Amino acid sequence: MRAQFARALEMVPERLVAHLGLSVAAVAVAALVAAGLVLVMAAWPRVRGLVLGVVGVVQTIPALALLALFYPFLLAVSAVSERYLGVSVPALGFLPALLALALYALLPLVRGGADGLGSVPAATLDAADGIGMTRGQRLRLVELPLAAPIMMGGLRTAMVWTIGAATLATTVGQKSLGDLIFAGLQLQDWALVLVGCAAAAGLAIWVDAALGRIEAGLRGRRSGAVWLGVAALVALGVAVGGLSVGGLFLQGVGQASGAGSAASGRTETVSKPVVVGAKNFGEQYVLAALIAERLRGQGLEVEVRAGLGSAVAFKALAAGDVDIYVDYSGTLWGAALGRTAPAPRGEMLDVLRRELPARHGVNVAAALGFENAYALAMQRARARALGIKSLDDLARRAGALRLATDIEFQSREEWAALQRVYGLRFAGLESYTPVLMVRALTSGRADVITAFSSDGRIAADNLVLLEDTRGALPAYDALLLVGPKRPWLAARVAGLEGQIDVAMMREANWMVDRGEDKRTPEQAAAWLADKLAY
Amino acid sequence: MVAIEFQAAQVVRGGRVILGPLDLRVAVGGLVAVAGASGAGKTTLLRLVNRMMAADAGRVLVAGVDVASGDGAALRRGIGYAAQGVGLFPHWTVAENIGAVPRLLGWGAGRTRERVSALLRMMELPQAMAGRMPGALSGGQASRVGLARALAAGPKLLLLDEPFAALDPETRTGLADRIEAMHRAEGLTTLIVTHDLADALTRASRIVVMEAGLVVADGTPAAILADAQPAVRALVASPLALARKLAALQR
Numbered sequence: 001m002r003a004q005f006a007r008a009l010e011m012v013p014e015r016l017v018a019h020l021g022l023s024v025a026a027v028a029v030a031a032l033v034a035a036g037l038v039l040v041m042a043a044w045p046r047v048r049g050l051v052l053g054v055v056g057v058v059q060t061i062p063a064l065a066l067l068a069l070f071y072p073f074l075l076a077v078s079a080v081s082e083r084y085l086g087v088s089v090p091a092l093g094f095l096p097a098l099l100a101l102a103l104y105a106l107l108p109l110v111r112g113g114a115d116g117l118g119s120v121p122a123a124t125l126d127a128a129d130g131i132g133m134t135r136g137q138r139l140r141l142v143e144l145p146l147a148a149p150i151m152m153g154g155l156r157t158a159m160v161w162t163i164g165a166a167t168l169a170t171t172v173g174q175k176s177l178g179d180l181i182f183a184g185l186q187l188q189d190w191a192l193v194l195v196g197c198a199a200a201a202g203l204a205i206w207v208d209a210a211l212g213r214i215e216a217g218l219r220g221r222r223s224g225a226v227w228l229g230v231a232a233l234v235a236l237g238v239a240v241g242g243l244s245v246g247g248l249f250l251q252g253v254g255q256a257s258g259a260g261s262a263a264s265g266r267t268e269t270v271s272k273p274v275v276v277g278a279k280n281f282g283e284q285y286v287l288a289a290l291i292a293e294r295l296r297g298q299g300l301e302v303e304v305r306a307g308l309g310s311a312v313a314f315k316a317l318a319a320g321d322v323d324i325y326v327d328y329s330g331t332l333w334g335a336a337l338g339r340t341a342p343a344p345r346g347e348m349l350d351v352l353r354r355e356l357p358a359r360h361g362v363n364v365a366a367a368l369g370f371e372n373a374y375a376l377a378m379q380r381a382r383a384r385a386l387g388i389k390s391l392d393d394l395a396r397r398a399g400a401l402r403l404a405t406d407i408e409f410q411s412r413e414e415w416a417a418l419q420r421v422y423g424l425r426f427a428g429l430e431s432y433t434p435v436l437m438v439r440a441l442t443s444g445r446a447d448v449i450t451a452f453s454s455d456g457r458i459a460a461d462n463l464v465l466l467e468d469t470r471g472a473l474p475a476y477d478a479l480l481l482v483g484p485k486r487p488w489l490a491a492r493v494a495g496l497e498g499q500i501d502v503a504m505m506r507e508a509n510w511m512v513d514r515g516e517d518k519r520t521p522e523q524a525a526a527w528l529a530d531k532l533a534y
Numbered sequence: 535m536v537a538i539e540f541q542a543a544q545v546v547r548g549g550r551v552i553l554g555p556l557d558l559r560v561a562v563g564g565l566v567a568v569a570g571a572s573g574a575g576k577t578t579l580l581r582l583v584n585r586m587m588a589a590d591a592g593r594v595l596v597a598g599v600d601v602a603s604g605d606g607a608a609l610r611r612g613i614g615y616a617a618q619g620v621g622l623f624p625h626w627t628v629a630e631n632i633g634a635v636p637r638l639l640g641w642g643a644g645r646t647r648e649r650v651s652a653l654l655r656m657m658e659l660p661q662a663m664a665g666r667m668p669g670a671l672s673g674g675q676a677s678r679v680g681l682a683r684a685l686a687a688g689p690k691l692l693l694l695d696e697p698f699a700a701l702d703p704e705t706r707t708g709l710a711d712r713i714e715a716m717h718r719a720e721g722l723t724t725l726i727v728t729h730d731l732a733d734a735l736t737r738a739s740r741i742v743v744m745e746a747g748l749v750v751a752d753g754t755p756a757a758i759l760a761d762a763q764p765a766v767r768a769l770v771a772s773p774l775a776l777a778r779k780l781a782a783l784q785r
Contacts, residue, residue: 127621129586130693131635131683132611145625221625221667 004191007520011180011192012199017244018175020203020236022094023162026101030109030158033102038113042139048114059107063165064309066104067172070096071312075319092305092312092321097169097176104165105158112154116147149219156211163204167196171280171309173316177203182307186281187512187521206236274486277325278306279313282512282521283372283454283505287326289525291480291493295324298492311335318360320485324493327481328372330474334413336360342417345475352479361484365493370454370502373476374414375465376403377451379441383464390467394448395422402428404437404446414473421472438463454478454502456510478505499532535562537691537723538583542592545578545747553578553747555592562690565717565724567734569769570744576727577618579744580693583725584613596691611638614684614692614722618699620676622668628654628679629664635687653682656719657712674705678712685716692717692724698733710737732773735759743769 037055041048058066074091082088089095120143128138144151167178177200184192210232217225274295278288285306292302305322314336316322329348333339337355342348349367356362378388388394394401403426409415410431418424426448432440438457440446451458453465453476478500482490508528511519519527536559544554553575560566568576581587582594585606594601601609622631629650630637636646654661657678668676677697684692697713698706710733717724728734734741735755743751743758745765751758759770 121619121621121624123617123619123621124623125621126586126619127615127617127623127680127683130584130610130615130617130621132607132609132613132638134607137607137638142623142625 004189004518005195008180008184008189008192008195012177012195013243015175015177015179016199016203017240019163019166019177019200020240022097022101022169022174022176023159023166026098026166027105027109027155027158027162029098029102030105030162031155034106034109034113037106037110038117041110041114042117042143052111052114055107055110058103063100063104064168064171067096067100067168068309068311070100071172071315074099075315078319090321091319092173092316094174096172097166097174100172101162101165101169105162108154108157108161109151110154112151112157113147116150116154117143119150120146149215152211152215152218156208156215159211160204160208163200163207167200170307172312173277173305173308173321179307182280183285183521186307187285187518188515189512189518206232210236273301273303274489275321275323276302276304277308277313277316277322278304279310279325279327280307283509284326285521286508286512286524286528287368287478289521290528291324291326293522293525293529294496295489295492300492314360314362314481317481317483318362320483323483323486324365324489325481326368326478328476328478330373330476332356332479333474336362340413342471342474344471345477348475349477349479356481363482363487363490364479365482365490366480366495366497366499368478368480368496368500368505369498370478370500370505371476372452372454372478372505374409374412374473375451375453375468376418376448377441377458377463377465378448380462380464382447383466388466390469391418391422391424391472392469394466395424398424398426398448400427401447402426402430402445403448403450404440405429405431405450406437407431407433409450417472421470454505454509456506456508456513459503459506460510460514496532500528504528504531536560536595537562537564537597538725539595539598540579540582540592541595543582543589543594544591545575545582545587546590551747553582554589556747556749558742558749558752560723560725562723563721564740565714565738566726566740566742567731567738568725568727568742568744569731569734570729571765571769572729574744575747576729576744577695578747580695580725580727583691583693584610584615586610611635611687612689612691614687614689616677616680616684616692616694616697618695620680622671622676622679622683624668626668627664628659628666628668628671631668631679632682632686634683639687641687649686649688650682653686656716657682658708672705673701674708677701677705677709681709681712681716685720688720690722692722694724694726696727696729698728698730706733713737731758731769732776735770735773 037051041051071091074089074096078089078091124142125138128142133141166176167181169176170178170182177196180192180196184190184196210229213229213232214226217223217229276288276292278284288304288306292304295302308316313322313325314327314332317325329352332352333348337351337359343351353364356364376391376394383389386397388397430446437449438461441449442461451463451465457463458465480493480496508524511524511527512521538560540556540558542555542557544556545552556579568579570576578587582589583596583601585601588602596613623634632650632653633646636649650664651661654663659675659678663675668679671679681697694713697709701709713724714737716722726734726738738755741753741755741758742749743766750763751761751766758766
């Protein structure tokens with residue numbers, strides 16, 4: 001446990017710097033826009049309702065969705081700007097995170113500005129006009145100073161929201177404290193989650209307290225409190241700045257010591273490191289670590305962007321923001337090729353190998369050799385007792401059995417297909433989070449559960465997957481994909497073709513998923529690498 | 535000499551004439567009260583003088599110059615104005631409030647400080663009040679600071695919008711004394727808008743009574759008291775009744 005905390009703490013400084021930088025930049029951008037909107041509202045009070053309405057609607061979009069939406073939006077912008085200006089816009093990482101968070105921070109800032117200006121008494125404004133202040137003097141000398149405490153309150157809310165929401169930037173490939181939280185949740189590494197949350201919360205509390213001090217000082221016209229708040233912010237800036245400089249220094253040392261290998265000629269001259277992507281679950285973290293290590297072994301500079309949203313990952317690859325990652329044939333069939341009718345496993349692979357390069361410039365470098373498919377699972381002893389080996393057997397008994405599924409399964413095409421092809425009708429149907437699903441099975445609350453075929457718990461909990469004899473469920477072969485910018489990477493990893501069978505993947509997954517004697521994805525990847533034939 | 539002149543001035547809002555056409559001349563040195571019920575157009579009349587409102591027809595002249603001809607803010611800096619409800623700037627000290635117009639005019643700190651000090655004295659306020667915040671003042675004190683602010687840059691024309699509203703009788707009398715004293719000491723032409731005639735009758739040299747945007751009576755306090763129009767009678771009824779009761783008590 002201590003080692004887990006040490007590892008988690010090691011990840012904090014770099015991400016804390018990125019997190020705070022992103023949050024401050026987003027609120028600064030939002031504040032500029034909000035200032036413009038507030039001035040417009042002050043000049044034309046009629047548009048007030050409209051502006052607050054539009055900004056309010058933005059707020060109702062879940063932050064996670066807002067971030068995910070900015071990715072395709074920026075891709076489109078990039079395509080247009082590249083065509084007409086010859087300049088491409090980065091669609092993954094800092095920019096989409098910045099824009100989405102800025103949009104999200106707009107409401108408290110605009111509302112604080114509008115409420116602040118609205119709070120100035122009419123008699124005060126009348127006096128300001130009556131003694132001969134110009135419109136600008138009135139704003140500068142009277143309205144802004146009087147509105148400042150309420151505006152500060154808005155800034156404070158915006159800052160705290162943004163620091164919280166910035167954890168979601170991980171899903172669009174931007175470094176943040178969310179890296180720890182997302183990785184921890186997927187790997188059930190509570191030390192990571194705890195440290196990530198504590199760091200984000202601590203940051204938010206510190207900034208909130210400092211801004212609160214400034215707000216109270218402005219309200220009570222006590223300059224001491226204002227300066228105390230400012231000092232607290234400066235201290236934070238210096239501390240984080242120190243971390244950032246320290247980090248750069250360490251990086252510099254690392255690069256200097258790595259220069260020896262460069263001189264030996266193995267290192268290839270690449271301007272930017274190769275980006276290995278990973279979606280947001282354990283197996284992806286392990287595979288990304290495996291690929292990254294393999295490429296490093298070939299002298300390449302590699303960066304891992306883990307925790308990508310499922311919808312973002314393929315687009316990121318096709319756009320060249322990510323160079324290589326693992327996805328699954330069944331997912332690509334629908335998401336990348338837009339197919340709905342299922343196809344047999346072999347045909348699906350052939351079509352993907354042919355059409356992904358043509359339509360997206362993406363190449364299938366290797367089929368790793370295992371599937372991570374939806375399946376139905378039972379406890380081995382119980383399945384044997386009931387004489388159930390396949391879904392056909394299950395269909396005959398289902399009327400007396402209860403099924404527990406993960407939350408999305410019942411709305412997926414797979415469930416419709418199972419009901420259609422096998423005529424499955426269960427006595428009971430409930431949905432659980434994946435962690436609790438196995439518990440529902442072992443505790444007897446359910447007889448059958450949905451499972452992923454490469455899940456480590458299948459072997460560990462002595463479960464058996466029921467055979468899909470009629471091929472109702474699509475194949476989910478793990479495919480190593482290479483993006484259009486560095487197609488030569490395919491040759492570097494082609495040796496992985498067919499190398500990882502499902503038993504090996506299950507065991508590696510179990511290493512990072514299990515509660516005791518937990519391994520990091522890098523450790524699991526190293527174990528896996530040892531097992532590989534080449 | 536004419537300080538203020540309205541020439542067929544008219545204000546229209548939403549297609550309706552809310553003031554005028556109005557012809558009125560105020561002589562230099564006059565202490566003129568503009569009286570009338572709420573909504574009679576008193577404040578509109580006052581605001582035409584320093585162009586916080588613009589006439590839709592006709593002209594308003596101050597010292598012979600059309601107020602529409604120059605910069606509005608510059609015009610207002612040259613005219614003393616005490617807002618309805620006082621409207622002191624709550625984030626500025628008493629001294630900063632009084633010194634607001636000198637600051638806008640770019641006076642030096644020393645000159646401003648001397649003027650603030652003199653005004654506090656004339657308003658019979660303690661010098662120590664200079665550093666206080668408006669929130670710490672009583673209603674009467676705030677009104678006097680408002681009056682001092684209006685006079686800080688030494689205007690020749692003073693506009694007061696309902697200066698006695700929300701003050702108790704004793705404080706009203708004290709403030710009225712200050713206004714009268716300042717009017718004389720600074721050689722002002724003063725226009726006071728009030729809905730209550732009691733103070734106007736005893737202090738003003740001339741009273742203008744308004745109803746529905748028009749002047750219905752205009753004359754000395756004695757002439758107004760003798761006026762037979764219903765609108766004027768309604769306004770003087772309550773001060774007259776009070777005077778009669780007081781006289782009866784003294785007998």
